[in-house]
Amino acid sequence: GRTVLILLLSATVSLLGGLIFGYELGIISGALLQLQVDFHLSCFKQEVLVSALLIGALLASLVGGILIDRHGRRRAILVSSLVLLIGSLILTLARSFIGLVIGRMTVGFAISVSSMACCIYVSEMVAAHQRGLLVSLYEAGITVGILLSYALNYIFADVDEGWRYMFGLAIAPTAMQFLSILFLPVNPVKLSSWESDCQKGLIQLQTPEDREVAKREPYKEKHYSFLDLFRTRDNMRRRTLVGLGLVLFQQFTGQPNVLGYASKIFHSVGFQSNSSAILASVGLGAIKVVATLVAMAFADKAGRRVLLMAGCVVMAISVTTIGLTSRIAPLAMARDCKAATDPNASHSLTQHPLTPVDSQPAVSPIPPASSAVKRQAGPGFAASRSLTKVFASTPSREVVPNSSLAWRRGLVGQSKTATVESTGPPFHGAPWAEHMVLNWITLLTMMAFVSAFSIGFGPMTWLVLSEIYPAGIRGRAFAFCNSFNWAANLLISLSFLDLIDAIGFSWMFLLYGLMGVMAVIFIYLFVPETKGQSLEEIDQQFSRKR
Secondary structure (H helix, E strand, O other): OHHHHHHHHHHHHHHHHHHHHHHHHHHHHHHHHHHHHHOOOOHHHHHHHHHHHHHHHHHHHHHHHHHHHHHOHHHHHHHHHHHHHHHHHHHHHOOOHHHHHHHHHHHHHHHHHHHHHHHHHHHHHOOHHHHHHHHHHHHHHHHHHHHHHHHHHHHOOOOOOHHHHHHHOOHHHHHHHHHHHHOOOOOOOOHHHHHHHHHOOOOOOOOHHHHHHHHHOOOOOOOOOHHHHHOOHHHHHHHHHHHHHHHHHHHHOOHHHHHHHHHHHHHHOOOOHHHHHHHHHHHHHHHHHHHHHHHHHHOOOOOHHHHHHHHHHHHHHHHHHHHHHHHHOOOOOOOOOOOOOOOOOOOOOOOOOOOOEOOEOOOOOOOOOOHHHHHHHHHHHHHHHHHHHHHHHHHHOOHHHHHHHHHHHHOHHHHHHOOHHHHOOOOOOHHHHHOHHHHHHHHHHHHHHHHHHHHOHHHHHHHHHHHHOOHHHHHHHHHHHHHHHHHHHHHHHHHHHHHHHHHOHHHHHHHHHHHHHHHHHHHHHHOOOOOOOOHHHHHHHHHHOO
16 A cells, blocks of 8 residues: 555656646746736846746756755755745745746746656656656656646636736645655665665565565665766766767757747648647647657657657658758748847847837737737737747756747747738748648648657656666766756757758758757667666666676
8 A cells, every 4th residue: 555655646746846847837928928017028028037947947957966966856856845835925926027037036946956856756766667657757747737837827818917826826736746745755765765664664666576686786875976977987978978968969859949830830721820829839738748648658668769769760750841841832930029120130139138029029929019919819819829839848848948039939920910011921921822731741740740759858868867877976967967958958949040041941950850860870879778677777787888
């Protein structure tokens, strides 16, 4: 009975951790629609508010690993839950713009620490044959969290100061996670506590064979410094290569940006603007949830390598197909929230504060000056548009940098259709009508891309990262790779439109296809299969292999 209870509580902690992460990333899109009115937020201030979560998350990536290794995974989750509660309260009670920024930074710090600690804790808590399922549950939680945030954005869109409810409702799952972790034992990797918990009957998740092996070869936990990550000791340099390779290829295969144009592709096959926004966010979000559940089911049967390589192959074929079809039926690319008054204004999003186009805020899809547009679209539809891009980067946990830059990009087609008289049509007109078959092919390949990412790179990257490092440095190593993940995502998001200007949309996607092929080769050569092995066995396998 206790074994089942521990298993259920571990699953609850993993699922709730992911749900909170996804919820916090998705909720800002709907909250901004009200915050811009209540606090008179300029385009630049909205950018700062969305980016505040990234700053907190990056900071957590730098210091969170030390907290996880020195004070234990369980304590790190408890502390992150408390910090998240404080951040949610600050946001709910905020009376100023500074209060909102501090609240979002606090929340960003908390969810980043929690995301690392949850994956490591759960991977160490359960038996080898259940690890893939339970760690992947975190990824499923993220996608469900974003769908939940979308629903609540819609519900509270017309409520006075509804953003307070949106931010405040995060307190409920956070409190549930805090209570769940209280009933779980301390980190089982430390030998003394692992043995004592086994004697108390708390941890009986390992099979009898696992216990016999553990008795014959007692596992001694080693101590490592951060610099050991780059040394040959215990083959740590190769482990670091595997970790960094996975997080960088996860980004450079194009996933932060591919879905930025989902609304345009939906529009091209005949859906009107409002419908396309709803379908792009909810439809693709639902596909992500289903695909992640498939990954959970097969992680411990097919194995990590198989899912990673299969996902990469499908992703490479998908983006290559989109690149080729867009050469025949080109997508119209436009920049959103660029200084419209100055034709010589720099295209770099990082050099100038973002100024509204036709009174349209950068992040908010609703032009505040146009009541007619509000009546036509409704706040729920507007919130859904911004979620299109949030889904694009969910599994990578690098949603935040995209959330700020991306809404401007992914929504260009939808936002500007509302002000078609002043800004011009977002599409090239004739080519869309002529190539309906190609448009449907593009739509289906985008769905294949979403599914492939959610089966492969999405959950498997973090599962492998939680397995390949020794216990003594696992937290710091995970955090180190995670910081590269956030940074690479931000780089991809910032450079995407500049690269399209330089080499063209179709060549950009063909380049993503090439990166996908390179990722398959990398995984084949360097990433070991870890299914069915205890963490100690994986460690010994890495230590022996040169």
